[in-house]
Amino acid sequence: MLDQTATALAPAPAAAAPAIRLTGLTRRFPGAPAPALDGVSLEVAAGEVFGVIGRSGAGKSTLIRCANLLERPDAGRVEVLGRDLTAEDEAGLRAARRGIGMVFQHFNLLASRTVAGNIAFPLEVAGVPRAEREARVAELLPLVGLAEKRDAYPARLSGGQKQRVGIARALASRPGVLLCDEATSALDPDTTAEILALLADLRARLRLTVLLITHEMAVVKALCDRVAVLEAGRVIEQGRVFDVFTRPQAATTRRFVAEVIGDEIPPGTLAALPPPGPGEARRLLRVLFAGPHSTRAVVSEASRRFGLDLNIVSGRIDAIGAEPFGILALAAYGAAPAVEAAIAWMRGLGLAVDDLPWAEGGA
């Protein structure tokens, strides 16, 4: 049975349909003033880690529950590994769910079973013979770093260890896709980092396809290839994590991104800057360097070439995956055409330059 499942759920070839395709998902709970999901569409490619981020109440839990039909959408379609779950009857759904692993925020372990017993549980339910179950558990324990804890009961485990069990259990039937519901939200920061590293490692080794929901941008940054931002049941922005982090479009996304990118201008900084001199323009610019630019050289050369006074008011150099980037906020003083020319010159170098509002002290 295990082998059959594995074959049926082998990763799709590159040109095939996405591993998960959600189309026009809508869910309104009876009596609720607004729908929890309002026409959500997204696609997760085979081997991709896709994050859905949103504030409390945005609709994330409803979305992930709809993705395996634990919650039935009022409208829309859920396709997983080429199978339309919305068209399946209960028996079909049970079979399809064996190809979908689920990791929960609160682990949902059985207190009366050992670590091995919890990991083997979905295999037992699926009727996998004992010897095969034991072989699979023996494979999974070292993979999640729990080789020593085989016979421990959940009450004796730390939160991080419990989630390792939850992850191993989700992988037990070699699912074609993994759904993660706030997998690190119940953990402290160090344990969160550990579990994120484990998921990143498993993802690389097993080429997992993952759809995860989270309210933490750090999770998206550490794990995801692409991200969708959910607000009031709608996707307000989606794209590659690098693009969304470095050039967020929606105000909500900018707030999320600021939490992890840390490119906010420290309070009081702008108020401390001088007003523009007579005939001078003063602009606040956000300059994004993607790739191996030297921020210092660009700032000093722009200043020299165009006769500007450029003050760095905040700066941050970071990387998302293997892609480095830098973000600077510059207060630019000089003749208006010279500032324009400097902006055009920087854009010509491939930098993204945007105006920021002069939020303090008045422009």
Ligand SMILES: Nc1ncnc2c1ncn2[C@@H]1O[C@H](COP(=O)(O)OP(=O)(O)OP(=O)(O)O)[C@@H](O)[C@H]1O
């Ligand atoms: N079973 C339910 N009955 C009625 N309303 C519900 C139900 N489940 C969710 N809702 C409502 O639907 C909206 C979306 O909830 P959902 O739990 O999906 O959001 P969320 O982004 O996961 O938030 P949180 O992070 O707080 O769980 C909220 O307004 C919520 O109150």
